[in-house]
Amino acid sequence: MSREERGIAPASVISDRGAEQEAPRWRRDFPIDWAEDDYVSRRDLVKFMVLTSGAFAVGQLWILYKSLFRRHAPAGAARPIASVEELPVGGAKTFNYPEGSTPRLLVRTGERAFVAYDQQCTHLQCPVVPAVEQGKLHCPCHNGWFDLQTGVPLAGPPQRRLPRVLLEVQGQTVFATGVEDSAT
Numbered sequence: 350m351s352r353e354e355r356g357i358a359p360a361s362v363i364s365d366r367g368a369e370q371e372a373p374r375w376r377r378d379f380p381i382d383w384a385e386d387d388y389v390s391r392r393d394l395v396k397f398m399v400l401t402s403g404a405f406a407v408g409q410l411w412i413l414y415k416s417l418f419r420r421h422a423p424a425g426a427a428r429p430i431a432s433v434e435e436l437p438v439g440g441a442k443t444f445n446y447p448e449g450s451t452p453r454l455l456v457r458t459g460e461r462a463f464v465a466y467d468q469q470c471t472h473l474q475c476p477v478v479p480a481v482e483q484g485k486l487h488c489p490c491h492n493g494w495f496d497l498q499t500g501v502p503l504a505g506p507p508q509r510r511l512p513r514v515l516l517e518v519q520g521q522t523v524f525a526t527g528v529e530d531s532a533t
């Protein structure tokens with residue numbers, strides 16, 4: 350569609366050197382007419398909005414997909430992560446499960462009782478440390494606290510519970526059998 354058909358006044362484009370010499374200085378600095386400028390701006394705005402909305406929609410779909418995938422992820426293969434006698438009651442150790450994961454924290458809370466969580470605080474990912482005598486996990490970065498038995502945040506900035514590693518104690522071996530998302 351031509352500029353005239355779109356109802357846009359012809360732009361004062363400087364076509365050659367002679368005309369350039371004759372045009373006033375301001376025309377050389379601002380060669381696009383107001384109507385043309387308005388048309389381009391609206392078109393750019395629409396393009397920007399379409400692209401932004403598209404990117405937003407794709408982002409939302411990706412988050413939804415990841416969320417569904419993580420909630421329905423299979424528990425994974427059981428893997429031995431410690432022996433019972435390796436830790437005293439109140440003791441703790443870090444491990445990875447599954448292989449290559451972020452660090453997890455295993456805490457022995459009783460004779461044959463263990464709990465394990467993602468070691469990264471759900472606020473800004475500082476490592477949490479056990480405070481077994483208080484029945485809590487502590488994040489020293491911003492004084493966040495979690496319940497040792499459930500991983501639920503108790504105080505400080507964290508709002509989400511720590512992802513829990515599911516455990517099974519068989520004989521003298523502690524197995525990790527799966528990971529529970531913090532959203533479940």
Ligand code: FES
Pocket residue numbers: 470471472473474475488489490491492493505506507
């Ligand atoms: S990173 Fe744990 S409370 Fe801020």
